[in-house]
Amino acid sequence: MATRAVGARPAAVVVQKPGRPALVVYVFGRYIRAAHWIRNALLIWLVLSGTYIGNPFLARVLYPETAEGFVMAQVRGWHVAAGWLLLAFTLARIYQFLFVTKDGKLGIGAELRMAPIMFNWKAWRDQLAFYLLLRRDHPHFTYSNYGPLQFLTYTALYASLLIISVTGIILASPYVSGGLVSFGADLLRPIEVWMGGLANVRSVHRFVMWFFVLFTAAHIYMAVWNSIRTGNLLIEGIVSGFKADDVETKHVTEEELEKGKAK
Amino acid sequence: MSRARTQADPEAIDRTLDKASIEHYERLAAEADAHLDELAAQAPLKDVTLEDQLRRRGITRREFLKMTAVMTATMALPSMFDLRVARAAELATRLPVIWQELQSCTGNTMALIRNSNPGIDELLLDLISLEYSEVLMAPSGQAAEDQLEAAIEQYRGAYIAVFEGSVPMADDGSYLTIGPAGHTGIEIVKHVAENAAAVIAAGACAAYGGIPAARPNPTAAVGIADFLNTQRINKPVVNLPACPVSSTNVVGTILEYALFGRLPSLDAFGRPLWAYGDRIHDKCERRGHFDAGQFVEGWSDIEGLKRGLCLFKVGCKGPMAHNNCGVVRYNDGASWPIMSGHGCIGCSEPGFWDTLTPFEVPLAGRRFPVFGIDADADTIGAVALGAAAVGIAAHAGATLVKSATEQRAAKKPEAKKEQ
Numbered sequence: 001m002a003t004r005a006v007g008a009r010p011a012a013v014v015v016q017k018p019g020r021p022a023l024v025v026y027v028f029g030r031y032i033r034a035a036h037w038i039r040n041a042l043l044i045w046l047v048l049s050g051t052y053i054g055n056p057f058l059a060r061v062l063y064p065e066t067a068e069g070f071v072m073a074q075v076r077g078w079h080v081a082a083g084w085l086l087l088a089f090t091l092a093r094i095y096q097f098l099f100v101t102k103d104g105k106l107g108i109g110a111e112l113r114m115a116p117i118m119f120n121w122k123a124w125r126d127q128l129a130f131y132l133l134l135r136r137d138h139p140h141f142t143y144s145n146y147g148p149l150q151f152l153t154y155t156a157l158y159a160s161l162l163i164i165s166v167t168g169i170i171l172a173s174p175y176v177s178g179g180l181v182s183f184g185a186d187l188l189r190p191i192e193v194w195m196g197g198l199a200n201v202r203s204v205h206r207f208v209m210w211f212f213v214l215f216t217a218a219h220i221y222m223a224v225w226n227s228i229r230t231g232n233l234l235i236e237g238i239v240s241g242f243k244a245d246d247v248e249t250k251h252v253t254e255e256e257l258e259k260g261k262a263k
Numbered sequence: 264m265s266r267a268r269t270q271a272d273p274e275a276i277d278r279t280l281d282k283a284s285i286e287h288y289e290r291l292a293a294e295a296d297a298h299l300d301e302l303a304a305q306a307p308l309k310d311v312t313l314e315d316q317l318r319r320r321g322i323t324r325r326e327f328l329k330m331t332a333v334m335t336a337t338m339a340l341p342s343m344f345d346l347r348v349a350r351a352a353e354l355a356t357r358l359p360v361i362w363q364e365l366q367s368c369t370g371n372t373m374a375l376i377r378n379s380n381p382g383i384d385e386l387l388l389d390l391i392s393l394e395y396s397e398v399l400m401a402p403s404g405q406a407a408e409d410q411l412e413a414a415i416e417q418y419r420g421a422y423i424a425v426f427e428g429s430v431p432m433a434d435d436g437s438y439l440t441i442g443p444a445g446h447t448g449i450e451i452v453k454h455v456a457e458n459a460a461a462v463i464a465a466g467a468c469a470a471y472g473g474i475p476a477a478r479p480n481p482t483a484a485v486g487i488a489d490f491l492n493t494q495r496i497n498k499p500v501v502n503l504p505a506c507p508v509s510s511t512n513v514v515g516t517i518l519e520y521a522l523f524g525r526l527p528s529l530d531a532f533g534r535p536l537w538a539y540g541d542r543i544h545d546k547c548e549r550r551g552h553f554d555a556g557q558f559v560e561g562w563s564d565i566e567g568l569k570r571g572l573c574l575f576k577v578g579c580k581g582p583m584a585h586n587n588c589g590v591v592r593y594n595d596g597a598s599w600p601i602m603s604g605h606g607c608i609g610c611s612e613p614g615f616w617d618t619l620t621p622f623e624v625p626l627a628g629r630r631f632p633v634f635g636i637d638a639d640a641d642t643i644g645a646v647a648l649g650a651a652a653v654g655i656a657a658h659a660g661a662t663l664v665k666s667a668t669e670q671r672a673a674k675k676p677e678a679k680k681e682q
Contacts, residue, residue, distance in 0.1 A: 054627035056576060060557040060567075071556035131658075133665045174542050174582075193531045198583040199609070199618035202626055203640060210644030214651055221655045225662065 024233060024242040035089055036238055042086045043212055049079040050209060054202075080172045080181070087165040094158055114144035114151065123148045131222075138230045157215055160208050166191060167205040171198065280341065288341055291523075295347050298524040302354040308392035313353040316386060330386075337591055338515050339537040344522075351521040355391045358521055359422040361414055362396035363455050365448050366439045366475050366484055367428025371466040372398045374507035374593070384510035391517060394422065397441075408442045415458050423520060424459035425513075426452065429468040429475050430490045431482035438482040452487065453494055461526055462487060462500045465513055467610055470504035470533070477616040488533055501526045502533035504586075506610035511591040512538045532613055534585065543581035543607045546589035549573045562623075568604060578623035579606025586611040 028036075052058065052075050101107040117123050126139035127147040141147060146154065170192050173185030185192075195201050227234040230244075237243035280288070317327055331349040335342065362372070375388055376399070393399065394414035395407075402410055414422065428448075431438035436447035446454075456462050464487040467473040475484040485493070488500040503512050516535060519527045527535035544550065552558070552573040559567035559577050573579070584607050592599040600607055609619040621628060630637035638646075 055625050056556055056558055058556060060555075060560075060572070066551050066555040066557060068555075070554045073554040075556075133661060136669065174545065189531050197532070197613050197618065199580075199612065199614070199626060199629070202583070203618075203629055203631075206627065206640040207644070210640065210647065213644065214647055217648060217651050217655070221659075225659070229662065229666075 024244055026241050027243045028237055028241045030241070033238060033241060035093070039086060039089050042082050042089075043216070045082050046079060046086065047209060047213065049075045049082070050206075053079060054206060076175065080168070083165065083168045083172070084180075086161070087168075090158065090161040090165065094162075097158070111145070114146060117141055117144040117146060117148045118151050118155075120148060138226070138232070153215070156211075160211050160215075164205060164208040164212075167201045167208070170201050171205060174198075288343060291340075292343060292347065295344070295351075295522045298522065299347065299350055299354060301524070302357050302521065305357045307356050308359055309356050309390075311356060311390065313356075313390065316389060320386070322386070327386075334511070334515060334518060337511055337537070337587070338519060338527075339540075347522060348518060351518050352387055352390065355387055355517065355521045357392070358517065359392045359394050359414065359418040360425060360517070361394050361411070361422050361455060361459070362399075362425045362427065363451060364397045364441070365426055365428030365452065365469065366431050366482065367466065367468045367473070369398055369427070370507040371427050371513075372396070375510045375513065377594075384514045387514050387517065394418065405443050408444065411455075415455065419458045421460050422458075423461050423463060423517065424455050425463045425465050426455075426469045426487045427465050429472045429484035429486060431475065431484050432490075432493075433481070433483035449490075452490055453496065456487070456491055456496055456498055459498060461520065462491070462498045463513070463516060464488060464500060464502045464504075464533075466508045467504045467506040467615070470502035471613040473506065474616050499526050500533060501529060501535060503538075504532075504534065504611040504613070505588075509586075509588065509591055509593060512587070530585070532585075534611070538587045539585040539611060541585065541587070543584045543586055543589060543601070543609075546587065547581055547601060548589065549601060571604075574601060574604070574606035576625060577606055578608075578621070578625060578628075580609035580612075580615070580619045580622075580626065581607040583619060583626065584609035584612050584615075 053072070056072060058071060096109065097111045098109045099106055100109050102110040120141075123139065123141055123144075126135070127149050129135045130137075130139055131149070139147065144151065166188055169181055169184040170188050172181045176182060192198070192201060195204065223234050223238075226232065227236075232244040234243060313327075316322075317324065328345065328349060331352060332342070332345045334352075335344045335348045338344075338348070340348070364372075375384060394417075395411045397407065400407065400410065430436070430448045430452050432449065436449035439448035440446060441448070441451060464470045468475060468484070469487050471486040472480070472484045472489070473486075475482055476486075486502070488502060491498060491500060501516055503516060505512070512535070515538065516527060519535075519537075527537060530536055530539055532539075544553070547553070549571060550573075552571070553575060557567075557570075557572045559572045559574055562568075562577060575582070579601065581601065588599045588607070589601065592602070606623070608622045609615045612619060618629065619626065621630070627641060628639045630639055631643065633643055
C-alpha cells in the first residue's frame with residue numbers, strides 16, 4: 001500500500017489502492033488507542049476475577065494446605081488494583097470530555113459541546129434509519145463526532161463506570177484498614193446507606209458488570225458492521241489511528257490509481 | 264464499692280497505649296466517674312443490691328469481676344475501666360427500663376433469659392429496674408396497663424425504652440393491638456418513646472422491620488427509628504439488630520448508658536460501633552480458608568465440612584454482615600452459627616430477609632423478580648446477552664440480504680446496456 005504522509009504529523013493520508021477510501025484521516029491519537037486496549041484488558045480481567053470473587057469457581061485442590069497460597073486474597077487484591085486503574089482512565093477521559101477544547105486547551109470540552117446531538121430528532125431518525133438498513137450512506141453530523149445513539153451509549157457507559165467504581169470502593173473498604181479505599185468509602189457512606197447496605201451495593205456492582213458485557217458485544221458488532229458497511233476503516237482505526245474521512249468517503253477507482261501512479 | 268477504688272490509676276493503664284490514647288481514656292474515665300457519682304446520689308429504685316444478687320446466685324466477687332472485665336473488653340474499653348464497669352453494673356438498679364413488645368416473636372427476650380448459667384447478662388437483667396415487660400412481669404390485662412402508665416408517669420424523661428418487634432403501619436396499625444383497650448403499636452410506641460430518655464431497638468425487627476417487613480410486607484412493618492422519623496419524634500435511638508440480638512450487646516449498651524449517661528457511638532445504620540464495627544467475616548475463625556480459596560463446595564462435601572473450610576459457597580453472608588458473634592458467641596459463649604457449620608445469614612443487616620436470601624447460596628444467587636420470574640443477576644445478564652446475540656444475528660442476516668439486493672440492483676443497469 002502506497003501511502004503519503006501529509007505534514008510532519010500524519011493528519012491525513014492518501015491511500016492508493018483499489019476499493020479503499022481515497023483519504024484517511026488521523027482520528028485516534030496514541031493515548032486514545034492505548035487507553036482503549038488497556039481498558040479492554042482491564043475489563044476482561046475485572047469480569048473474570050469479579051466472577052470468581054462472587055462465586056469462587058476454582059477447585060480447592062490447587063492449594064491443599066491453607067498456608068500454601070491465598071488465591072482468593074490474590075484475586076481480590078488484583079481485582080481492586082485493576083479497578084483503581086480503570087477508575088484513573090475513566091476520570092482522565094471524563095476530564096477530557098468535559099474540559100478539553102478542540103485545540104487541546106482548558107475550557108468547555110469539545111465533546112461536551114456535541115451533546116445537543118442527543119436532542120436532534122433528525123439526527124436520531126437518520127442514524128436509526130442507517131442501522132435499520134433504510135438508508136445506504138452513513139449520516140454525517142456537522143458538529144458532532146458522534147451520532148446521537150453513540151453519544152447516549154457512551155454517556156451511559158461512563159456513568160456506569162462511575163457507578164461500578166463507587167460500588168467497588170464501598171465493597172472493597174471492609175477488607176482494608178485505612179488508605180485510599182477507606183477514605184473513599186467514608187466519603188461514600190451516605191450512598192451505601194441510601195442503597196440499603198452492602199448486599200444491594202454488591203448486586204448493583206454485578207448488574208453494571210453485565211451492562212459492560214452487553215455493551216462490549218453490541219460495540220464490537222456495530223463497529224465491525226459499520227466498518228464493513230461503509231468501508232470507513234473503523235476497526236483498523238483503533239489500531240492504526242487512521243479512519244476514512246467522514247465527509248467524503250470516496251473509494252479509489254482503478255483510473256484514479258493509474259493517474260496517481262503516472263504522477 | 265468505694266469511690267477511691269475506681270480512681271484513675273496511672274499504673275493500671277495499659278502500657279501499649281500511646282500518650283494520646285491514654286489522655287483520651289483518662290477523659291472518658293473522668294466522664295464515667297462523674298456520671299456514676301451522679302447515679303450513686305440518686306435513690307435506688309429497687310431494694311435489691313448487687314451483693315444480694317451475687318450471694319443468692321452463689322457468684323463470688325472474683326467471678327463477678329471476671330464477668331465485668333470480659334464485658335469491658337467487649338465494649339472496646341481498656342482495663343482501667345474494669346472496676347468502673349463493675350460499679351456501673353451495681354448502679355444499674357437506678358436505671359428505669361421499660362421493655363415493650365411489638366410485632367415480634369419474643370426471641371430476643373428468650374435469648375436473654377435462657378442462659379443456662381447465670382451470667383452477667385441475666386444478672387444485670389435482674390438488677391436493672393425493669394418497670395414493664397410483658398414477657399417477664401406478673402400482672403396482665405388492665406393491671407399491666409396501669410403498671411406501664413405508672414412507670415411512664417414516674418420516670419418521665421428518665422427511663423430507657425427498649426422495643427422488641429416492628430411497628431405495623433398498614434390500616435392505621437390495626438395489625439398489632441395490645442392490652443384491654445386495644446392500643447395499636449403506633450399509639451404505644453409514640454406514647455412510650457415520647458417520654459423516654461433514650462430508645463433501644465433490640466433485635467432485627469425493632470431495628471429494621473425484620474421478618475414481618477419481608478417483601479411484600481403486608482402489614483407495612485417498619486423499624487423503630489424509621490417509625491419515629493415518620494412521627495417526627497426526635498429521640499436518640501440505638502439499633503441492636505440480629506435475630507436474636509446477643510444478650511451481651513443489650514447488656515453492654517445498658518451498661519454503657521449507666522457508665523457514661525449517653526448512648527454509644529453508632530455506625531451509619533445506627534448500630535454501636537463496639538459491637539457492630541467489624542464484619543462477621545473479619546472475626547471469623549474460618550477466614551484463613553476464605554483467603555486461601557478453600558470452600559465447602561456443597562452440603563454433600565463431607566470432607567470440606569469436616570475440615571472446617573469456609574462456608575461462603577454454601578451461602579455464608581459473613582462478608583456482608585456486621586456483628587460480634589464470632590467473639591461473644593451465643594448461649595454463654597458456647598457456639599455460634601459458623602462454628603456449628605452453617606453460614607451466617609447476615610441477620611444484623613438492614614433488609615437481610617430480602618437482600619441476603621436465599622440463605623444457602625452465595626449472594627451472587629440473589630433472586631430478582633423480572634417479568635414475574637425470579638432470577639439471579641447472572642441469569643438475567645446471560646439471557647440479555649443471549650437476546651443481544653439473537654438480535655445481532657438477525658441484524659447481520661438482514662444486512663447480508665440487503666447488500667446482496669443492492670449489489671444485484673447495481674449490476675442490472677450494466678447488464679441491460681450490454682444487451
